[in-house]
Amino acid sequence: xxxxxxxxxxxxxxxxxxxxxxxxxxxxxxxxxxxxxxxxxxxxxxxxxxxxxxxxxxxxxxxxxxxxxxxxxxxxxxxxxxxxxxxxxxxxxxxxxxxxxxxxxxxxxxxxxxxxxxxxxxxxxxxxxxxxxxxxxxxxxxxxxxxxxxxxxxxxxxxxxxxxxxxxxxxxxxxxxxxxxxxxxxxxxxxxxxxxxxxxxxxxxxxxxxxxxxxxxxxxxxxxxxxxxxxxxxxxxxxxxxxxxxxxxxxxxxxxxxxxxxxxxxxxxxxxxxxxxxxxxxxxxxxxxxxxxxxxxxxxxxxxxxxxxxxxxxxxxxxxxxxxxxxxxxxxxxxxxxxxxxxxxxxxxxxxxxxxxxxxxxxxxxxxxxxxxxxxxxxxxxxxxxxxxxxxxxxxxxxxxxxxxxxxxxxxxxxxxxxxxxxxxxxxxxxxxxxxxxxxxxxxxxxxxxxxxxxxxxxxxxxxxxxxxxxxxxxxxxxxxxxx
Numbered sequence: 292x293x294x295x296x297x298x299x300x301x302x303x304x305x306x307x308x309x310x311x312x313x314x315x316x317x318x319x320x321x322x323x324x325x326x327x328x329x330x331x332x333x334x335x336x337x338x339x340x341x342x343x344x345x346x347x348x349x350x351x352x353x354x355x356x357x358x359x360x361x362x363x364x365x366x367x368x369x370x371x372x373x374x375x376x377x378x379x380x381x382x383x384x385x386x387x388x389x390x391x392x393x394x395x396x397x398x399x400x401x402x403x404x405x406x407x408x409x410x411x412x413x414x415x416x417x418x419x420x421x422x423x424x425x426x427x428x429x430x431x432x433x434x435x436x437x438x439x440x441x442x443x444x445x446x447x448x449x450x451x452x453x454x455x456x457x458x459x460x461x462x463x464x465x466x467x468x469x470x471x472x473x474x475x476x477x478x479x480x481x482x483x484x485x486x487x488x489x490x491x492x493x494x495x496x497x498x499x500x501x502x503x504x505x506x507x508x509x510x511x512x513x514x515x516x517x518x519x520x521x522x523x524x525x526x527x528x529x530x531x532x533x534x535x536x537x538x539x540x541x542x543x544x545x546x547x548x549x550x551x552x553x554x555x556x557x558x559x560x561x562x563x564x565x566x567x568x569x570x571x572x573x574x575x576x577x578x579x580x581x582x583x584x585x586x587x588x589x590x591x592x593x594x595x596x597x598x599x600x601x602x603x604x605x606x607x608x609x610x611x612x613x614x615x616x617x618x619x620x621x622x623x624x625x626x627x628x629x630x631x632x633x634x635x636x637x638x639x640x641x642x643x644x645x646x647x648x649x650x651x652x653x654x655x656x657x658x659x660x661x662x663x664x665x666x667x668x669x670x671x672x673x674x675x676x677x678x679x680x681x682x683x684x685x686x687x688x689x690x691x692x693x694x695x696x697x698x699x700x701x702x703x704x705x706x707x708x709x710x711x712x713x714x715x716x717x718x719x720x721x722x723x724x725x726x727x728x729x730x731x732x733x734x735x736x737x738x739x740x741x742x743x744x745x746x747x748x749x750x751x752x753x754x755x756x757x758x759x760x761x762x763x764x765x766x767x768x769x770x771x772x773x774x775x
Contacts, residue, residue, distance in 0.1 A: 295351035297363050301370060302345025308371050309337035312378070314423055319416035326414045329381035337374045358772060361763050368755060372396035375424060382417055389744045396751050398424030400758035401640060403512025403610040403727035404750070406740045411516050415498060421513050422505040428758070429509025429640040430479045430543070478546045479640075483508045486535045493527040507535050510640045512610025512727040519735070520600070521613040529600040529613060540567055540607040542638035562675040563636045563646045570634055570646075571606055575599050578623045585620050598623070601735075606630035608641040610727025617734035624730060628717060631726045642725030642757045644694060648687050650674060655684055693761050697753070698723060704749050710742070718742075722750045723757035 312334035319327035355363065375398070376391035390406045397404045398421050410418065487504035491497060499515050506513040516522035520529060538546070541564045549557035558564050579591070579598045588594045597614045604611040605627040616624050633649040635641030651674055658670045672679040698719050705715035710732065717729030718739075728735040732742070739747065756764045766772050 294362075295348045296353050296355060297359055297366065298344055299348035299352045300355065300363055301366055302341045302343070302348065304367050305341025305344065305370060305374065306338050307341075308374065309334045309341060311423065311427060312337070312420075315378070315416040315420040318419045319414065322415040324414035324416055326378075326382050326416045330378050330416060330420070332381060333374075333378040336377050340374065358766075361766055361772075364759060365755070365764055365767060368396070368399060368759065372399055375399065378420060379417070382414065387744075389747055390740075393739065393747045393751050394421065395424060396754055398422075398511065398513060399428040400725050400754040401425055401428045401509045401511035401608075401642070402722055402725045402754045402758075403506065404722060404733070404754075405513065405738050406742075406747070408517060408738065408740060410514065411522075413515075418515050419498075419502060422502040422511070422515075425509040425511025425513050426483065426505035427509075429511060429539075430476055474547050475543050478543055478550060479508060481550075482535065482538060482546070486531070489531045489535070490528060493531045494525055495523065495528060503532070504535075507532055507609065507611075508539050508640065510536065510539050510607055510609040510635070510642075510725075512604070512608075514611065517738075519613065520604075520611045524613075526596055529596065532611065533600055533603050536603055536607045536609050536611075537568065537571065539609075540635040540639050540641050542636040543640075544638050545636075560675075561636075563650065566646050566650060567634060567636055570630070571603055574606065574626065574630060575602050578602055578626060581623060582619065587619060602627055602630070605726060605728075606634040608635060608643060608724050608726040610721075612728055612735035615734065615736040617730050617736065628720055628730075631720065631724045642723070644691065647674065648690065651679055651684060651687055652691065654679075690760075690762060693765055694723070697756055697761060697765075701749055701753050705746055708743060708746055708749075710746060718746075718750055719753055722753035725754060725757050 312330045316327050316330045316334070319325070319330060372392055372395045375395040376388060379391040379394060380386055380388065393404075393406050396402075403425065405421075407413070483504050486507055487500045490500035490503055495503065502513070502515050503520075505511070512519075514520065514522075520532065541558070542561065545557050545561045545564055549555060575595070575598055579595045582588060582594045582598060583591045588597065600611070600613050601616050602623075603609075605616075608631050616627065632643045633646060635643060635645060637645045637647045651672065654672055654674070658668075658672065661670065662668050672681070672684055698716070701719045701723070702712075702716045705718065706712055710718075713730050714732040717731065718733045721727055721729040721733065733739055739750070742750070
C-alpha cells in the first residue's frame with residue numbers, strides 16, 4: 292500500500308516524459324530518415340503506460356513523505372530509462388534490451404558510455420534522441436518535472452533534495468521550489484543556446500552543433516561520431532567546448548546569482564568555483580609539461596592543445612575525447628581519472644565526489660594533523676566564510692565511505708566476471724562519476740560494446756548510484772527505510 296502513492300506520481304511523470312519524443316519525431320520528419328513512426332509508437336507506449344499507472348493508483352494519491360522522495364527519484368530514473376529504450380529497439384531490431392537500456396541510462400545519467408558503433412551512420416532522430424537524453428538528465432528531469440508539474444501533489448523539496456547534490460539541497464534561489472527549478476533551467480537553456488551558436492561559428496554544422504551543445508552543457512559526452520570530438524580536428528571547436536565544459540562544472544546557482552546581479556562577483560565569492568578553475572589550470576600545465584618532456588607530441592603547443600581538451604573533458608566528467616589518451620604515459624590518464632572523482636562543483640551537471648566535499652575533507656584532515664601537535668586545539672571547520680558543522684562533516688565522511696565501498700565492490704564484480712583489473716576499475720570510476728571512457732577495453736578509442744550483459748548491468752547500476760549521489764540509492768537498501 293505504501294508504494295501505491297509513489298506509483299501514482301510515477302504515472303504522471305511518465306506521461307510528461309512521453310512528450311520528450313516530440314523533438315526526435317520532428318527531427319525524423321525534417322531529415323526524412325523514416326524513424327518517426329518508431330518514436331510515435333514509443334511516445335504512445337510511454338503515455339499509455341503512464342496513464343494506466345496513474346489511473347490505477349488514483350485513489351491512493353496523497354502528499355508524499357520525505358523518505359518517499361528517494362524512492363520516487365530512483366524508480367523514476369529506472370522507469371524512464373526502460374521506457375526510453377523502446378525507440379532504440381524499434382529502430383534497430385538487433386539491439387538487445389540490455390544494450391538499449393545501457394545506452395539510455397547512460398544518456399539520462401549523463402555518463403556518455405556507449406555500446407553503439409557507426410554513430411555517424413545512425414538516423415539523425417536517433418542521434419538527437421541520445422543527446423536529448425543527456426540534456427534532460429543534465430539538470431535532472433525530476434527537477435524539470437517539479438518545475439512545470441506542480442499538480443503532481445509530490446513534496447517538491449523532497450524531490451529536489453533527493454535529486455540535487457551538495458549544498459544546493461538547502462539553497463533556495465527563489466521563494467518557491469518550482470521557481471528555483473525554473474531559474475536553474477533558464478540558465479541551463481541559455482548556456483545551451485550560446486554553446487550551439489558558438490560551435491556553429493567555430494565550424495560545426497547545425498545538427499552537430501545542437502547535439503554537442505546538449506551533451507556539453509549536461510557534461511554527458513555523447514557525440515555524433517565514433518571518433519568523438521577528434522572527428523573535427525579543430526582547435527576552435529575544442530576551445531569552445533573547453534569553455535562551456537568549465538561553465539557546466541560550476542554550480543548553476545552561482546551562474547544564476549551572477550546573471551541576476553549582472554556581476555561576475557558571484558564567481559569570485561564562490562570558493563568552490565575558484566578551486567575548480569585553479570585545479571584544471573594547474574593540472575593542465577603539469578600534464579602538458581610531462582607529455583612535452585616525454586616527447587609524446589612534436590612541440591609544447593600541440594601537447595597543450597591535446598592535454599587541455601582531454602583533461603578538462605575527463606576532469607569535468609564530460610567524457611569527450613580528441614586523442615586516444617589511453618596510449619599516453621600512464622601518469623596522465625590516471626591523474627585524469629582521479630580528477631574526475633573530485634573536480635566539479637556541487638550543483639553542476641557533473642558527477643563524482645564534488646569539489647565542496649573535497650575542500651571540507653582537506654580542511655578536516657589539516658585540523659586533525661594540527662591536533663596531533665596540539666591535542667586541545669579548538670578549530671572550527673570553515674568553507675570560506677561559512678562554518679561547517681560536525682554533522683555535515685560526518686555526513687561527508689559517510690558519503691566518501693559508501694562511494695569508495697561502491698567502487699571497490701563493483702570493481703570486484705567485474706574482475707570476477709573475467710574483465711581485467713585496469714579495465715574494471717577504470718570502467719567503474721568512469722560510470723559512477725558519470726564520465727564515460729575508461730582505460731584499456733573501455734578506453735577512448737573503444738566503447739562498452741564488447742562487455743558481457745552482466746558487466747553492462749553492473750555498470751548501469753554504477754551510473755545510477757553515481758547520478759543520484761550514492762546515498763539516495765543506498766538508503767533504499769536499509770531496513771530503517773522500510774519500517775513504518
